[in-house]
Amino acid sequence: MKTRCIPLMVGMLALAGSAIAADGQWQALPETAPAPSDNPTTEAKVTLGKMLFFDPRFSSTGSISCFSCHNVTEGGDDHRPTSIGVHGQVGGRNAPTVWNAAFNSAQFWDGRAPSLEEQAKGPPVNAIEMGMKDLDATVGRIKKIPGYQAHFEAAFGKGDVVNMDNAAKAIAAYERTLITPNSAYDRYVKGDKKAMTEQQVRGMDTFAKTGCTACHSGPAFNGSQNMPMGQGFFMKFPTFPGSVYDTQYRLLEDQGRAAVTNKPEDKQMYRVQTLRNLAYTAPYFHNGSLKSLDEAVKVMAKTQLNKDLKDDEVKDIVAFLDALNGEFPKQTLPQLPPTPGDLITEN
Structure with missing residues (x-):
């Protein structure tokens, strides 16, 4: 960039x-956001992406989700000067709204992510935000939740499709529906x-x-x-x-x-x-x-x-x-698949 x-x-x-x-x-x-050719928006992707957006199991403590900092039942942010992540750590910048983020030509305040797909991979491995060791550990957490397999296959086809690239594509597809x-x-x-x-x-x-x-x-x-x-x-x-x-x-x-x-x-x-x-x-x-x-x-x-x-x-x-305050599409909470008893180990 x-x-x-x-x-x-x-x-x-x-x-x-x-x-x-x-x-x-x-x-x-x-009224609709453009989607890249390698990630066309589909209903199955949006459904999966919404689940992942709301799922705190993306974080090391099982307590922080995308929704934690981007409240889509209101302004798409968290109304804090700077956001709070795992273990009560405080970040250095204000959470930008996720509403209409699909129209940004780059993501984050410093533009370090060129797309919504790349942006989705950032917070999980940020030590302050969601605190996962790396992206493999992040998607590994999702793989341990059996109920997600069917949703990934509905969005991306049969096979070994539970991976971080597809998770990011699904989250981005959901975020492209957040238009006002x-x-x-x-x-x-x-x-x-x-x-x-x-x-x-x-x-x-x-x-x-x-x-x-x-x-x-x-x-x-x-x-x-x-x-x-x-x-x-x-x-x-x-x-x-x-x-x-x-x-x-x-x-x-x-x-x-x-x-x-x-x-x-x-x-x-x-x-x-x-x-x-x-x-x-x-x-x-x-x-x-x-x-x-x-x-x-x-x-x-x-x-x-x-x-x-x-x-x-x-x-x-x-x-x-x-006068720039638009109409917010109705948001409903997704039903997430159940958590295996040994999944969350960090306090």
Whole structure:
């Protein structure tokens, strides 16, 4: 993956925002997510993936599942500044929402996974998150649960199909169903001009004129829809360091993408996050340091655009962001296969 930035960004922010608004490039969220050719979405895969997503036996203690940090009965995150894993260990970054993650061009804050499939392999072997020794041990745990064999065969055919690649494909297939379309904004850009309030429409215009669309564009407001999957869309945060917010919200403590690439130019570079359903995903930023969406808008304007927004401008933009709250598909708990008595051995 190669870090992406916007050439001459500072001088073109306002122009980019105005162009998007003027050219009618506001885009509604698709109701289905694209799937890679080597992992087409099927009902059997989604069923299996949902089971694995909710199954805490993926973790060394049998206590942490994907759902633990990505609550799909609400905002797709855990509302903690940073997440808690096995043995009560605390991670270093805020859990990003899993809703609409299928539209990210890379996964994780630092973009280290090019796809949902690769992302699914990360948490199980993270010492803080799920704490498994390696991926072989992770899938070995699943193999010891006899009830899973039939579900893997339904999804991937007969034979030796209980493996980590297929488990990751199934989880990714389920996550591609986690789409929240038909927000007030989506209905508005499709032609229903009464779907958004006057304040939300005003906020939409302010959002563009301020320059926010230079990064937060596309259907999910997380970068260009033309960005190839796996390449990632990254931006330096803060782009304009030196404000009081650097210290107040500890913005310079995390190395960002540089922690993965070891490249100085990637310091404080992060994948551009989706702006959909922000009302459901507090606290905000990579370290979860902000509880208020109003404050987050002010901080972003100052640190990314070097602009001091007026209170009414902030309120209008927040009103627009509320228009991005979509419809959540109904979630039901899966029935998991029973646990053999000798499976979980770690306390």
